[in-house]
Amino acid sequence: MKHKRWSRAAAYLAIAISSLIMIVPFVTTLMNSLKTYKEYTSVPPRWIPETLQWSNYAKVLELGNFGQYTLNSLYVAALSVAGAVFSCSLVGYAFARLRFPMKSALFVMVLGTMMIPPVVIIIPHFIIFNNMRLLDTLTPLWVIEWLAQPFGIFLMRQAFMNIPKEYEESAKMEGCNPFQIYLRIFVPMANPTIATLVIFTFMGKWNEILAPVIYLTTNEKFTLPIGILSLGGQWVGNEQLMVAAALISLIPILALFLFAEKYFVQNHASSGIK
Amino acid sequence: MDQTIKQAGRPDSRAFPAARRKRFSSEGRWGLIMVSPYLIHFFVFVAGPLAASLYFSFSDYDMLNPPKWAGLDNFARMADDPLFWRSLWNTLYFAVLFVPLQTLLALVLAVVLNQKLKGLKWFRMAHFIPVISSWTVILYVADAIFNPRFGMANALLTRLGLDPQRWLQDEALAIPLLVIIAVWKGIGYIMVIYLAGLQSVPGDLYEAGEIDGAGALRKFKSITLPMISPTTFLVVIMSTISTFQAFEQIYVLTGRGDMGSAGGPNNAAMVLMLDLYREGFTYMRMGYASAIAWVLFMILFALTMLQLWGQKKWVHYD
Numbered sequence: 001m002k003h004k005r006w007s008r009a010a011a012y013l014a015i016a017i018s019s020l021i022m023i024v025p026f027v028t029t030l031m032n033s034l035k036t037y038k039e040y041t042s043v044p045p046r047w048i049p050e051t052l053q054w055s056n057y058a059k060v061l062e063l064g065n066f067g068q069y070t071l072n073s074l075y076v077a078a079l080s081v082a083g084a085v086f087s088c089s090l091v092g093y094a095f096a097r098l099r100f101p102m103k104s105a106l107f108v109m110v111l112g113t114m115m116i117p118p119v120v121i122i123i124p125h126f127i128i129f130n131n132m133r134l135l136d137t138l139t140p141l142w143v144i145e146w147l148a149q150p151f152g153i154f155l156m157r158q159a160f161m162n163i164p165k166e167y168e169e170s171a172k173m174e175g176c177n178p179f180q181i182y183l184r185i186f187v188p189m190a191n192p193t194i195a196t197l198v199i200f201t202f203m204g205k206w207n208e209i210l211a212p213v214i215y216l217t218t219n220e221k222f223t224l225p226i227g228i229l230s231l232g233g234q235w236v237g238n239e240q241l242m243v244a245a246a247l248i249s250l251i252p253i254l255a256l257f258l259f260a261e262k263y264f265v266q267n268h269a270s271s272g273i274k
Numbered sequence: 275m276d277q278t279i280k281q282a283g284r285p286d287s288r289a290f291p292a293a294r295r296k297r298f299s300s301e302g303r304w305g306l307i308m309v310s311p312y313l314i315h316f317f318v319f320v321a322g323p324l325a326a327s328l329y330f331s332f333s334d335y336d337m338l339n340p341p342k343w344a345g346l347d348n349f350a351r352m353a354d355d356p357l358f359w360r361s362l363w364n365t366l367y368f369a370v371l372f373v374p375l376q377t378l379l380a381l382v383l384a385v386v387l388n389q390k391l392k393g394l395k396w397f398r399m400a401h402f403i404p405v406i407s408s409w410t411v412i413l414y415v416a417d418a419i420f421n422p423r424f425g426m427a428n429a430l431l432t433r434l435g436l437d438p439q440r441w442l443q444d445e446a447l448a449i450p451l452l453v454i455i456a457v458w459k460g461i462g463y464i465m466v467i468y469l470a471g472l473q474s475v476p477g478d479l480y481e482a483g484e485i486d487g488a489g490a491l492r493k494f495k496s497i498t499l500p501m502i503s504p505t506t507f508l509v510v511i512m513s514t515i516s517t518f519q520a521f522e523q524i525y526v527l528t529g530r531g532d533m534g535s536a537g538g539p540n541n542a543a544m545v546l547m548l549d550l551y552r553e554g555f556t557y558m559r560m561g562y563a564s565a566i567a568w569v570l571f572m573i574l575f576a577l578t579m580l581q582l583w584g585q586k587k588w589v590h591y592d
Contacts, residue, residue: 019400032414032417100305101305123323123330147311203406213551214555
């Protein structure tokens, strides 16, 4: 018994230290964002600034293209989320509930696509969007989401497969076609999974760096992660503002996470069961 | 088929045979219409590009002129390209440090967290904040600690009477430090996967172990480890494959948004994806970049096959 209490205490200690290692760097970063430039670059560093410069955050919103980057990121994330929900639920429903020619061969294609690393197709994608005159626009960043990504198809298919048969039988009796059954009965019942898909897609697009780096060249078109990095050249002597800008870009994701933590964890946990 | 049989057994179904047959064939049509987004995806954005990049890898292609067949030139050039070998070596070095370290630490954390501790949710959340942050956010967090001029790590070293370090700007330290930062960022994600795995281990196995007088370490070794080996395999596959394609973290942490300086001092942190990006998108050598992509693809494919084979061979499934 005594042994057990000690091991619990050790567990708490270990996990508390680990949590501090996770959190303290963020607190240090928050402090950096509230410093004057002089404090930010002082050696040795001061952990807590003399006065907290909350005005740094207001300055970020006024300076440079920060507002534009935010709008661009929101635009890309919103269109991607809408596209993923629409296309993955549609395709997932067909695979879960309908019989159609070549179904199993097509499903093997979905499986196969998951094993193809993006690295081997990014150059042809670039060429496709170049031929469509869509380089340096936001379109390449969201348009593929409207064509159903394999992960989302899997997720939605799983959700639709778990819905009992009785629900569609009665609708069929009333003469609903498969699309009506999908839209009126199945989509509303898959809401928790759709929430997972929304969060997964939003986070992926909001944080994405590779595709914006490949496709965007004009500063006004930049999304937040690369836009903030590009401020380095413009804000010499104001680097503490870039720290504030980066933390502002974290706010939407953090808010989503605090309110819907279970969807984040569920999604990641379920990828372990697959 | 089974649907038709079931319905045939119903008293009212014989009343509308024509209507039923029509609905059945229209179901096939609806199915194809509904999967059509994925069909377009597959042919336009997967199969076509795959074939195209294979062709490019045997061609000279600068995007201004049409691709010109070049046989094995790109691969011969790769064999003599010191930057390619440097990148490949660095990528391997990164993976060899990163994958075991992250897997092991995440497993330890998950086992500790799995003891029904109070406040589990808060601990889990703390470990998930780096996971949900973009690499741009992580850059400024890493900078707060490891900035060579005003970071906290050097302040600590100085106070202890040790020499300050140049961290990411130090050739020898760059990759180990990138690994530490990547482990710190990703560990919460792997931990959550392990937590799900641990929760599926039946509790009576541990009770049986206790009756046999097994200690905590013994139970971990003989029960937990074998029972969660499928999870371990999944984690190792996933993290190895993503490590070989690591781009964002190296680009952001060493280049700070400038492709020219990405890759660290003297290319100490140059990795395959960065090399590929430069060859393709900076120098417009799409043929050579595609060849690098295919070599990387083959490595990943071999890894996947090896691990799938190993999984069959010695992973324990209940």
